[in-house]
């Protein structure tokens with residue numbers, strides 16, 4: 001197994017981060033809009049896509065969690081103050097947990113729904129319901145929980161992305177480049193001696 | 201194309217019984233010719249349907265409002281006929297959300313198509329007291345061939361009761377929402393009670 005390099009995020013971690021980030025944002029937008037479309041048939045289809053992508057995100061997030069534990073994290077960027085390090089670590093741990101918890105809550109919602117609509121992810125994989133007892137109350141609870149967690153995560157992710165952009169655009173350090181190697185690491189490496197100008 | 205109907209196992213013995221009956225001297229009056237006449241489908245009937253879903257279970261529902269009539273020809277059963285109209289707005293299901301979904305443009309589209317009709321085009325005796333009914337089912341403005349099997353349940357005086365089953369593909373009617381999570385086949389299970397007119 002290939003372990004991530006210690007100075008920066010490895011290819012796998014980078015790919016997982018941006019794939020999950022993009023899917024999560026799209027999934028959030030889909031979640032908000034799908035129940036507001038006019039046609040009931042379209043609404044039904046969109047909700048099925050929402051569930052499908054939700055399970056894709058869940059799978060990737062679990063993979064990332066495992067990768068995180070197995071491959072370890074790179075040292076925090078020296079550009080960060082101790083307070084920033086601590087808050088970044090907390091926010092990232094929360095985001096990591098949220099990408100698992102939000103789809104789990106969605107799964108619980110689908111499982112407790114009195115409609116009992118099966119999930120056939122991407123029209124291919126039949127995913128069983130969680131062993132929860134369907135009831136109007138349970139469904140309402142998990143709907144609220146799912147929505148609440150999704151909103152909380154989006155707000156957290158916005159703060160997280162804002163902080164990354166602030167580092168990149170205002171403070172001009174390597175924080176974002178560690179996760180987005182395309183941002184010419186060599187140029188940054190020339191300015192900052194902390195990052196190896198490698199292809200990680 | 202696959203058969204549109206499922207023959208219930210019991211139905212398989214009817215042709216055998218019928219051919220045995222043909223050996224015997226003609227019975228003075230068998231059930232169906234005794235039943236000859238015109239009937240109105242009355243409110244004690246039940247029109248239930250089900251759609252299987254992936255992983256077991258499915259949607260079960262019924263129609264509360266319907267009307268129709270049938271004529272049984274005592275001389276030639278093949279000249280019998282039936283028409284029935286269902287009002288899908290009256291659909292019953294497990295919960296209101298499901299009923300609203302079924303009424304919506306996704307399924308019955310009751311706002312634009314308030315009626316579902318069936319008109320027989322041919323009736324064929326397939327057993328002592330069973331018949332196969334071919335006809336045209338019109339839903340959402342689309343007319344397609346459909347087939348049902350009817351078995352006599354009860355005949356007494358002015359009333360008659362049939363058990364009618366049939367399986368209909370919903371995609372030809374533009375009602376394929378939810379496939380393949382929900383089966384394309386709608387199974388009808390009806391008891392049609394007729395009162396002689």
Ligand code: HEM
Pocket residue numbers: 024027028029030031032035047050051053054055057058099102103104105106107109110119143146147148150151
């Ligand atoms: C990371 C993954 C997911 C995200 C970001 C997400 C996000 C959302 C959002 C923002 C909503 C709208 C909530 C509201 O209107 O308050 C929503 C609704 C919903 N989600 Fe998800 N979701 C995810 C995964 C899942 C999964 C895996 C399932 C089911 C297996 C699911 C099932 C649902 C359902 C059924 C609704 C509609 C609730 C309603 O009837 O209003 N979601 N989701």
Ligand code: HEM
Pocket residue numbers: 013016017020021022024025064068076077088092093095096099153157160161164165175176177178179180
């Ligand atoms: C779209 C804008 C985003 C930007 C610019 C961004 C940027 C970054 C950066 C620069 C890092 C590395 C921070 C460090 O070195 O300490 C990072 C890590 C992380 N980000 Fe994001 N991020 C974004 C969206 C998201 C979203 C939407 C999520 C989750 C839903 C997320 C979850 C994480 C997690 C869990 C980490 C920890 C490292 C890992 O396990 O992959 N990010 N992000």
